[in-house]
Amino acid sequence: MAPSQGQPTTECLLTAQKANRILGCIKRSVTTTLREVIPHLYSALVRPHLEYCIQLWGSQYKKDMDLLERVQRRASKMIRGLEHLSCEDRLRELGLFSLEKRRLRGDLRAAFQYLEEAYKKAGEGLLTRAWSDRTRGNGLKLKEGRFT
Numbered sequence: 001m002a003p004s005q006g007q008p009t010t011e012c013l014l015t016a017q018k019a020n021r022i023l024g025c026i027k028r029s030v031t032t033t034l035r036e037v038i039p040h041l042y043s044a045l046v047r048p049h050l051e052y053c054i055q056l057w058g059s060q061y062k063k064d065m066d067l068l069e070r071v072q073r074r075a076s077k078m079i080r081g082l083e084h085l086s087c088e089d090r091l092r093e094l095g096l097f098s099l100e101k102r103r104l105r106g107d108l109r110a111a112f113q114y115l116e117e118a119y120k121k122a123g124e125g126l127l128t129r130a131w132s133d134r135t136r137g138n139g140l141k142l143k144e145g146r147f148t
Contacts, residue, residue: 012064019049019071023078033080039094042075050099051106068099 008016026041050068076090077083091098097105 008063008067009061012067015049015052016067016071019046019068020074022046022049023071023075027078033078035079035081035094038075038079039096042072043096046071046075047099051102065100072096072099 022045023042026038026045030037030041050071072091073087076087076094076096079090079094082090082093085093088098
């Protein structure tokens with residue numbers, strides 16, 4: 001079902017709600033807001049929900065991506081001493097990447113595995129490898145094709 005103008009998709013709404021509930025539980029139950037504790041709890045308990053099957057139903061709408069990124073911003077604001085920094089600076093300080101960069105990394109990993117023929121049957125004809133007998137470079141180059 002396509003979202004109406006400006007509305008996030010149902011999958012992203014449900015995912016963000018679940019992640020926010022878990023984040024709320026962390027906030028209520030953990031007495032410390034130190035940088036050694038919260039990022040580990042976020043990475044273990046919240047982020048997997050934000051990234052689950054993202055390559056399959058990966059959002060193509062800006063509204064969806066903003067909704068999921070808002071959960072990560074909320075988590076990074078919980079850490080004492082980093083409240084005054086911008087979101088990008090907080091993530092850099094914590095050694096975390098934005099969800100958008102992690103999605104891109106997952107997409108690149110999936111494309112590489114496809115090229116390595118890990119998904120031989122599932123993606124047949126999706127991408128075409130450009131074969132070359134040159135000795136320089138790698139053999140994992142994509143051939144430009146036309147899509148209909």
